Amino acid sequence: MSVEQHRREVEALLWPPFAGRGTDRVALADALDRVLSADLLAPVDLPSFRSSQMDGYAVRSADVAPATDGAPVVLPVVAEVPAGPGTPAALAPGTVARIMTGAVVPEGSDAVVPVEDTDAVRFGAYPAGPARGAVGTHVGVLAPRAAGEFVRDVGSDVRGGDLVLPAGTLLGPHHLAAAASCGVASLDVRARVRVAVVSTGTEVVEPGRAAATGQVYDANLHGLAAAARRAGADVVLTGRTGDDPRELAALLARAAEEADLVLTSGGVSQGAYEVVKDTLGDGVTFRSVAMQPGGPQGFGTYEGTPILTFPGNPVSAQVSFVVFARPVLERAAGRPAREVETRTVTGAIDSPPTKQQMLRGRLGPGGTVEVVGGAGSHLVATMAAADALVEVPEDVGRVEAGESVRVVRL
Numbered sequence: 017m018s019v020e021q022h023r024r025e026v027e028a029l030l031w032p033p034f035a036g037r038g039t040d041r042v043a044l045a046d047a048l049d050r051v052l053s054a055d056l057l058a059p060v061d062l063p064s065f066r067s068s069q070m071d072g073y074a075v076r077s078a079d080v081a082p083a084t085d086g087a088p089v090v091l092p093v094v095a096e097v098p099a100g101p102g103t104p105a106a107l108a109p110g111t112v113a114r115i116m117t118g119a120v121v122p123e124g125s126d127a128v129v130p131v132e133d134t135d136a137v138r139f140g141a142y143p144a145g146p147a148r149g150a151v152g153t154h155v156g157v158l159a160p161r162a163a164g165e166f167v168r169d170v171g172s173d174v175r176g177g178d179l180v181l182p183a184g185t186l187l188g189p190h191h192l193a194a195a196a197s198c199g200v201a202s203l204d205v206r207a208r209v210r211v212a213v214v215s216t217g218t219e220v221v222e223p224g225r226a227a228a229t230g231q232v233y234d235a236n237l238h239g240l241a242a243a244a245r246r247a248g249a250d251v252v253l254t255g256r257t258g259d260d261p262r263e264l265a266a267l268l269a270r271a272a273e274e275a276d277l278v279l280t281s282g283g284v285s286q287g288a289y290e291v292v293k294d295t296l297g298d299g300v301t302f303r304s305v306a307m308q309p310g311g312p313q314g315f316g317t318y319e320g321t322p323i324l325t326f327p328g329n330p331v332s333a334q335v336s337f338v339v340f341a342r343p344v345l346e347r348a349a350g351r352p353a354r355e356v357e358t359r360t361v362t363g364a365i366d367s368p369p370t371k372q373q374m375l376r377g378r379l380g381p382g383g384t385v386e387v388v389g390g391a392g393s394h395l396v397a398t399m400a401a402a403d404a405l406v407e408v409p410e411d412v413g414r415v416e417a418g419e420s421v422r423v424v425r426l
């Protein structure tokens with residue numbers, strides 16, 4: 017069975033239920049990296065009031081038209097308008113109001129002169145007593161301002177009813193800032209795919225405890241759960257069993273109940289204690305895919321919930337996830353499809369011409385990739401030194417240094 021054929025069958029199993037998931041209403045604080053499920057229309061105009069873009073003086077542009085550096089237009093300062101709630105009094109002709117950035121521009125005023133273009137004492141540096149430019153004194157305007165200058169008009173960002181964020185937007189910080197600016201506190205987003213991860217093996221123990229000879233620490237519970245989260249899924253259950261099918265069946269029943277997808281590790285090859293194979297019934301197809309690592313694969317449903325069974329070797333489990341689960345989970349999470357990436361290899365690669373090899377690689381400068389470590393699917397520390405998988409196709413026995421290969425980023 018080719019890798020591509022198995023990948024297509026896995027996608028055909030998973031995509032229909034994933035595509036039909038519902039909607040969650042989430043607070044902005046929980047909306048990062050979620051996918052908007054309905055268009056967000058602006059409920060208000062933004063800005064919602066005429067506001068100043070600068071610290072300075074609200075003026076009538078006609079009053080300051082003749083102003084120059086040498087011949088300032090000197091006008092009385094009749095009011096001060098800080099940013100904050102309330103409507104300032106209208107500005108009479110021939111007067112100015114000291115105004116701060118973000119404050120409401122008074123009626124009667126159509127421009128703001130930044131304080132730098134006046135002879136006022138800078139706002140932050142008052143001596144005791146009224147300084148030039150404060151309310152009750154005068155200010156000299158040194159340059160003209162056209163009508164509208166430094167005034168942020170109502171609706172100049174967006175009009176009420178206009179589209180702010182289209183459905184399908186993968187929500188980043190700038191999208192959340194826009195929603196918040198509209199006064200929107202929560203958003204409708206696509207429900208995340210709920211994933212359960214189950215690892216198996218009598219020899220597998222939780223990290224942090226002592227391991228006897230014959231025991232290994234559980235790489236896959238943590239590795240697969242993290243991979244699912246990074247692909248945009250919600251990991252709702254993680255659990256481990258030994259090689260007892262009744263124990264596994266009980267855990268899988270819970271997993272199938274709570275999740276949209278169950279991932280298992282281990283127990284799928286040719287040994288005497290293949291607990292996953294022994295527990296799963298007719299709903300799951302076990303097959304050998306022409307890929308190394310990650311050859312033994314199973315897929316189907318358990319009590320109505322899709323399940324993928326990955327081999328237990330830690331590198332095999334990660335590679336299986338990247339090749340078979342990640343594309344469909346990322347699609348469900350609204351992530352853009354990954355582009356096919358090719359790189360030139362820094363050294364020759366020998367490869368069995370019967371299986372697609374997924375070697376560990378490190379991306380280098382100038383579009384290169386270097387194979388790191390061996391091909392063994394237990395070489396988990398070596399995998400940690402890699403940032404990509406290097407694909408050597410099924411029918412290729414050798415790749416020469418400088419030739420192109422496809423790479424898949426981890």
Ligand SMILES: Nc1nc2c(c(=O)[nH]1)N[C@H]1C(S)=C(S)[C@@H](COP(=O)(O)OP(=O)(O)OC[C@H]3O[C@@H](n4cnc5c(N)ncnc54)[C@H](O)[C@@H]3O)O[C@H]1N2
Nearest residue numbers: 215217233234235236282283284285286311327328329332
């Ligand atoms: N006679 C054959 N033997 C094997 C074949 C085969 O075709 N014929 N395939 C080999 C390949 S390839 C792989 S991959 C493994 C797959 O084995 P299983 O999926 O059944 O996994 P286990 O036997 O349970 O474990 C394999 C290996 O990985 C370690 N392991 C398991 N789970 C974890 C975990 N959660 N964290 C860390 N390490 C784990 C386990 O101790 C074994 O060393 O089968 C080959 N054999």
Ligand code: MOO
Nearest residue numbers: 309310311332393
């Ligand atoms: O296919 Mo296994 O995953 O090579 O080690």
